[in-house]
Amino acid sequence: MDTRRSEQAGEASQVGIRAQGGSLAPGRVVGDGRYRLLAQFGVDERAAAHLWRARDGQLKRDVALTLLVGDPADAEAARLARRTLERAAHASKFGHGGVARVLDVLSLGSGVTSSEGLLGVVVAEWTKGSDLVDLVAQRPVAPAAAARMVQALAEAVDHAHQNGLVLGLDHPQRLRLTPDGALKLAFPGPLPEATLRDDVKALGAVLYLLLTGRWALPGGPAAIPAAPQAPTGRIIPPRSLVPTVPVELSSLAVRTIEDGGHGGIRTSAAILRVLDQVAEAEERTQLIKAVGEEEAVAEADGTVWTTKKPVKDVARRKKLAFGVTVLVVATVVILAWGGMMLINLFQGESKSSGPKINVAASSSQVAPPSGEQPPPAQQPPPAAPGVGAAVKPSAVAVFNPGSKGDSPGRAKNTTDGDPGTAWKTDEYDKQFPVLKDGVGLIVTFKDPVNLSQVKINAGSPGSKVEIRSADKKNPKLDETTVVATGELAAGESTIALQQPKQGQYFIIWITQLGENEDGKFITEVKDLTFLPAG
Incomplete structure (x- = not known):
């Protein structure tokens, strides 16, 4: 089913290109002459959707275009395109940092002409950052970083699903990595038949891609190899391909992608809970490793190894000597003060001329010498005026x-x-x-x-x-x-x-x-x- 749809999408794409009298290329203008194409960032063959960066000639800003390429005479292709455009228009009211804002939706007769060889255009704000394909081209992403990236994207999915929206992020070239390290849906436009479950499976597939550099869903780009499968047809877990992947993340990716079996993950909220647990475990692990490495260096043989020769910095040595001197003086003062306190504790009372104190009585019961005022009771410093100790909510x-x-x-x-x-x-x-x-x-x-x-x-x-x-x-x-x-x-x-x-x-x-x-x-x-x- 998916293979046939991809082939049909590819044929529709070629029809649309021929209808234009040439290929979509940088410099061409689409959308009733408003948007000039700058660079292509991918093709989602399942929907004959070409993903471009373009320049808005009216507002003088860069935008992301999802071009639905096809033959306007094909009634079925036009119907599917209309469904995608309707979904994109509905999502234009949705606001979240993990999804590029939809600025406009153009359809045949409303911003798109049949001579352009397009069935519609989704215009979104341009997302600065890097391409997801380029991110995993060299090597997989570190597990902790991958978990954080998917966590931010899962929050967007969770918010969208609470509002009844399908985002349609089940294609890696629709995503971009922002400069602050978060994944963002840069080219909105869900497939006509996409469901909430497809968004959830996409989160598992994105996690799998970051961990392994492989795409685990049908219809991925040719630039990314497909995830390997066992003879039973099940996806090989990421940990089997990259041993450094934690068991929890490996299991999360597979359980989210696969439909059958027990223990499957079917909601973005469930993914967020698992990722929160993985993040906490990773923090504890890193802390333990850091402490262990420090102890190993300290206990080895007392030698500090370095790849640099020591530098004779006179100014630094003077500052260090001054600091040591201050520390020694402070230590002597503290020791002297402590000694005086001990002397007063054990000897002070025996030499005083005041009345003897019954240690069994409280300080308020001790009478002062005649003509003297009682000393103030020793109490802990009071809290800030009018404010008590902090109370934690339940x-x-x-x-x-x-x-x-x-x-x-x-x-x-x-x-x-x-x-x-x-x-x-x-x-x-x-x-x-x-x-x-x-x-x-x-x-x-x-x-x-x-x-x-x-x-x-x-x-x-x-x-x-x-x-x-x-x-x-x-x-x-x-x-x-x-x-x-x-x-x-x-x-x-x-x-x-x-x-x-x-x-x-x-x-x-x-x-x-x-x-x-x-x-x-x-x-x-x-x-x-x-x-x-x-």
């Missing part, structure tokens, strides 16, 4: 009234005490409240707390938030009360409530997103700390 979740997405699986990162993990909103093209009023996090405490302050460690300066209180776990926005507002800086920001608020449910509600270098809007929260009134 649960945290994304608060997204009337919508879904914004990485709900990562909300827990904001209360894990690790600033290395974070929760991010989706990446928006327009600032709140154009697309929606806002988004936030709702926290639940086991018992009601008298909240006084909220500390927010953020990676997106310029974001504005409201602290809201609620009377139930799943409130509507108009059922909550604003108790504090503030603007986040890079790093930790403290937002004090006008007066302490007793409650069990509180919301960090984002009313304005931060802006990144690409001009997109996003907010990142690394850690939340809740301080009750003291």
Whole structure:
């Protein structure tokens, strides 16, 4: 079935090319004279879709074009193309950092003429970065890096599926690697018959490709070899091809691609859970390896090996000598102070002329000498005025009234005490409240707390938030009360409530997103700390 479709797509492609009176080539203009072709980045033969970088002559910017090539007289080909264009138009309302934004959809009679030999065009924003085929051409990607790349793409799929959208990323040349190391669907336009399951299988195939350099689904580009199969027809696991691939990642790729059998992975949410576990395990492994290597070097024979000759740096030696001197002096001072404290402890009381103290009595029961005031009691330093010790919520979740997405699986990162993990909103093209009023996090405490302050460690300066209180776990926005507002800086920001608020449910509600270098809007929260009134 897939082979026949590919052959038909190839024939349709050739028909479309002949209808143009030549091949699609750099310099040609399509889309009613608006888009000038610059460079081709692939062909998805299954849909006769040619993937190009082009120049928008009207807006003077580069765009990504998915050209559906075919004979306008072929009714079936035209019907399939219309279905792809409808899906692409529906996806134009979808916004996520893992998917290039659809700018326009052109069909026959509406931006595309029959003389062009095209059945339609999907216009998307251009994605800077590198081609996925070039990425794996030299050697497979390191397992940890591959997991992170697929993790970012899986978040986009999860968000799209929650909104009932099929992305159609089951072809490697439709993807690009952005400069910040994330995979992005650069050429949107799902096949007419593509399903949510096809997107999930594509995630497994992309992971397989990064780990092995092989493509495990039908219809891949000729530049990438197909994944080998066992005599039973099952795909050979990545670990059998590259022994350094962890068992968990190898199993994840195969279980996601294959349809039959038990233990299959059929949702993007399940993939994200596994990738989170793999990432945590990888961090622990790297830490253990690093410690082990340091111990091995230290315990070998005391010799430090280097490939460079030592450099006689006089200035550096003077700084080092000064530092050592300061350290020695500080050590002597500390030792002297410690000795004096010990002397006072064992001898001071016996030489004093004050009254004897009953060690069984508390300090408040000891009477001072006549005419003297009692010494102040020795107590630990008090906490900040009006603020008690931090209280950790029992649960945290994304608060997204009337919508879904914004990485709900990562909300827990904001209360894990690790600033290395974070929760991010989706990446928006327009600032709140154009697309929606806002988004936030709702926290639940086991018992009601008298909240006084909220500390927010953020990676997106310029974001504005409201602290809201609620009377139930799943409130509507108009059922909550604003108790504090503030603007986040890079790093930790403290937002004090006008007066302490007793409650069990509180919301960090984002009313304005931060802006990144690409001009997109996003907010990142690394850690939340809740301080009750003291």
